[in-house]
Amino acid sequence: MTEFSSIGQKLGGPSGIQELMEDLGQALSSDPAMRMLGGGNPAAIPEVQSLWRDRWAELGADPAQLDRTLLNYDPPGGSPAFREAMADFLRRTCGWECAAKNIVVLPGGQTAFFYLFTLLAGQDGKRKIVFPITPEYIGYANQGLHPAAFHACKPLIETRENNEFKYRIDFDQLDLGNDTAAVCLSCPTNPTGNVISHDEVMQLRSMTRERGIPLILDQAYGMPFPGAIYVDWQPLWDEDMIVSISLSKLGLPGVRTSVIVAHEKIATALANMNAVMALANGNIGQAMLRPLLAGDVLPKLAREVIQPFYRQRAAFAAGLLHDLLGGKVSYGLHVQDGAFFLWLWLKDLPITSAELYQRLKQRKVLVVPGHYFFFGLDEPWAHRDQCLRITFSQSPEIVREGLEIIADEVIALTHGK
Numbered sequence: 047m048t049e050f051s052s053i054g055q056k057l058g059g060p061s062g063i064q065e066l067m068e069d070l071g072q073a074l075s076s077d078p079a080m081r082m083l084g085g086g087n088p089a090a091i092p093e094v095q096s097l098w099r100d101r102w103a104e105l106g107a108d109p110a111q112l113d114r115t116l117l118n119y120d121p122p123g124g125s126p127a128f129r130e131a132m133a134d135f136l137r138r139t140c141g142w143e144c145a146a147k148n149i150v151v152l153p154g155g156q157t158a159f160f161y162l163f164t165l166l167a168g169q170d171g172k173r174k175i176v177f178p179i180t181p182e183y184i185g186y187a188n189q190g191l192h193p194a195a196f197h198a199c200k201p202l203i204e205t206r207e208n209n210e211f212k213y214r215i216d217f218d219q220l221d222l223g224n225d226t227a228a229v230c231l232s233c234p235t236n237p238t239g240n241v242i243s244h245d246e247v248m249q250l251r252s253m254t255r256e257r258g259i260p261l262i263l264d265q266a267y268g269m270p271f272p273g274a275i276y277v278d279w280q281p282l283w284d285e286d287m288i289v290s291i292s293l294s295k296l297g298l299p300g301v302r303t304s305v306i307v308a309h310e311k312i313a314t315a316l317a318n319m320n321a322v323m324a325l326a327n328g329n330i331g332q333a334m335l336r337p338l339l340a341g342d343v344l345p346k347l348a349r350e351v352i353q354p355f356y357r358q359r360a361a362f363a364a365g366l367l368h369d370l371l372g373g374k375v376s377y378g379l380h381v382q383d384g385a386f387f388l389w390l391w392l393k394d395l396p397i398t399s400a401e402l403y404q405r406l407k408q409r410k411v412l413v414v415p416g417h418y419f420f421f422g423l424d425e426p427w428a429h430r431d432q433c434l435r436i437t438f439s440q441s442p443e444i445v446r447e448g449l450e451i452i453a454d455e456v457i458a459l460t461h462g463k
């Protein structure tokens with residue numbers, strides 16, 4: 047059989063993100079009994095769904111616009127009109143001094159990060175992307191073209207009341223050497239729901255500025271949309287930062303559209319890469335969103351619908367898990383600052399989280415085992431096999447059933463049953 051190149055083996059072989067997406071797709075299409083607490087699908091929020099249905103109908107009812115959308119390739123960096131409208135929107139709602147030249151549209155945040163890491167760290171292992179807090183988003187894990195392209199830092203663990211904890215950047219250990227190409231974090235963080243403080247962002251800003259490298263902030267769950275963030279957060283951008291914004295958690299993962307806001311040099315390079323990889327973006331997402339960028343529909347939706355929805359779901363899921371586990375096993379739950387995950391630390395688990403994942407799958411509950419999120423960490427750390435990511439964007443009934451099974455399994459395992 048044909049041999050694959052080393053990069054072919056890396057990208058074409060199994061990976062955490064592929065397993066996650068595969069499990070999700072399989073269960074969605076052939077196993078309706080599976081409780082989907084694993085993936086990153088946004089919740090079906092009626093107001094949000096009805097907005098997109100209306101936009102879809104408007105687009106369909108306007109033959110000239112529909113033809114333009116379906117019949118044409120956009121330029122590789124996105125529709126010029128969309129980029130203008132997006133820059134206006136960000137100036138108005140976030141106060142960022144950006145222009146269309148700083149905006150590049152790409153086929154989803156996942157692709158955007160592959161381009162960014164390739165552009166900045168490359169394939170020779172001489173330049174690194176530094177992740178100041180591990181665990182970080184599973185989707186980055188296999189995107190480094192060289193094994194030394196990623197370096198992740200072990201965080202401090204701040205314990206809180208009621209079995210809660212929070213990861214903090216250990217600035218004493220954060221050393222940005224000459225080989226650092228960029229610093230990157232998702233905020234709110236997937237998988238933990240962590241949001242770092244404004245002071246911590248500013249400290250990262252001054253460290254990266256001093257080194258002349260960009261700070262990349264992945265806002266897949268944050269600002270300006272979908273706004274699934276439950277603590278104070280000031281949306282920040284300047285030309286030394288790279289911010290990634292996606293339409294996915296705004297209810298549109300199917301359109302595969304995201305936006306990077308960056309210095310013109312970086313935005314242009316990303317658009318050029320997109321020409322090589324994809325020719326152009328799908329333009330339906332841009333057509334759906336563009337008219338909404340002019341008014342305040344999106345900030346209002348984020349503030350009045352999406353944020354309260356996830357916040358309430360977060361409180362429900364966390365409260366239930368505390369009720370189920372409290373006093374029965376030794377555990378920690380990461381504080382809920384944003385996003386739509388519970389990050390559960392099972393301190394006395396007698397098996398690895400990967401084995402627990404398999405057991406739960408047998409019992410028709412899909413979660414994501416924590417070890418996938420600790421890529422780029424060079425030192426051994428038992429903690430990486432003790433955590434689970436549990437998504438709470440499904441209906442409360444599914445979340446309840448799933449959490450009950452998780453608790454049952456964990457309690458039985460911990461007490462040797």
Ligand SMILES: Cc1ncc(COP(=O)(O)O)c(C=O)c1O
Binds near residue numbers: 155293294299304
């Ligand atoms: C933190 C983070 N970044 C990026 C992505 C990629 O999203 P998309 O490619 O749908 O824009 C995700 C998806 O779950 C995510 O959680």
